[in-house]
Amino acid sequence: MRANNEVLEQLRSWVTSAELREDGRLPPERELAERFGISRAELRKALAVMEAEGGVKRHVGRGTFLLRNELVQALPLAVDIASRTSPPEAMQVRLIVEPEIARLAALKATSAQIAHMKELCAQMRASRTWSEYEDLDWRFHNLLAEASGNNLLVELQRLVNGVRRAVVWGHLAKRPVGPSPDYHSFAEHDALTEAIANRDRRGAAEAMRLHLNSTASTMLDEHA
Known part of the structure; x- marks a missing residue:
């Protein structure tokens, strides 16, 4: 599974500057996909790469959470x-x-x-x-x-x-x-x-x- 590099860079840039909830939870996948004009499948690939890198953590049924801004x-x-x-x-x-x-x-x-x-x-x-x-x-x-x-x-x-x-x-x-x-x-x-x-x-x-x-x-x- 390979994520589009342009999508990855856009997502990383947005996550770094976005005003998220106190618990670091990202908006729902549907909302993020619409924001970036991509399919949910493309979004999931990018999030999977970011999770492997340690930038975010995905919890089934709860959502995706930012781990640490400096990371x-x-x-x-x-x-x-x-x-x-x-x-x-x-x-x-x-x-x-x-x-x-x-x-x-x-x-x-x-x-x-x-x-x-x-x-x-x-x-x-x-x-x-x-x-x-x-x-x-x-x-x-x-x-x-x-x-x-x-x-x-x-x-x-x-x-x-x-x-x-x-x-x-x-x-x-x-x-x-x-x-x-x-x-x-x-x-x-x-x-x-x-x-x-x-x-x-x-x-x-x-x-x-x-x-x-x-x-x-x-x-x-x-x-x-």
Whole structure:
């Protein structure tokens, strides 16, 4: 199922600036299709792409909801870069950027940010679907960047996270219903959060490096 690029760009642009309800719910499909002068089938294809990218979430019987404005704003550039990026290239950049983010987070994270990291770790363990897990993982890694105290790293991480998500999402979506209870990232996220909480800069950077290498190995095994 392939969405028309022009329709996607129009929808992304509208969602970014639209005044939506407090819960982020988009207008009904019929209304959106009429607004853009397209069929509901074309609209559903575009919404499916945006859901895979993490911009919106569709709930049967309830409607389609915007997840986060900053995520949607990052999508056009991230998706464009992702179209020219392989999973190994995305991982190479993560290995350069994210250990340093973790090191800075161990130095500068507030107690509230650390508490939020622990909360996200618990929520990831309770994820019932890969879509739910991926959304929480996105938030976790962006939170680490925010905890670094470096605004440029925050924006860079959002872009890298968006590219990573667009590059690997199609593969993730084909996995079983959700992560297994012993999924390796759970313990790795816990270890990373513990190192940050202990203000262990070297340990945090190494924990992130181990986590990314483990993730890369899993991806290679599943593509083999």
